[in-house]
Amino acid sequence: MALIPLLKHALARMGWEVHAIAAFAGHHSTESTLRYIHLSGRDLADKLSRGMEQIHSWRVQMLTDTIGQVAK
Numbered sequence: 525m526a527l528i529p530l531l532k533h534a535l536a537r538m539g540w541e542v543h544a545i546a547a548f549a550g551h552h553s554t555e556s557t558l559r560y561i562h563l564s565g566r567d568l569a570d571k572l573s574r575g576m577e578q579i580h581s582w583r584v585q586m587l588t589d590t591i592g593q594v595a596k
Contacts (some may be wrong), residue, residue: 536561539571 535545546557 532557532561537567539574 535548536542542554544556545554545561546554549557550593551557565566568581578583
């Protein structure tokens with residue numbers, strides 16, 4: 525595999541957004557980028573897990589803030 529496709533896969537695994545990878549690769553369309561990036565099931569599961577952790581943290585913070593305001 526050539527260097528640029530490997531680099532695009534690495535950037536996707538590191539969490540880069542597809543628009544940023546497309547710009548880096550010189551693609552005019554994200555569809556071109558998506559054609560060449562194939563994340564494994566494990567990569568997708570990890571990304572979903574990180575996203576769910578962020579949502580959970582946000583919800584806990586919102587609840588904590590709400591409870592703090594009610595207690596005042």
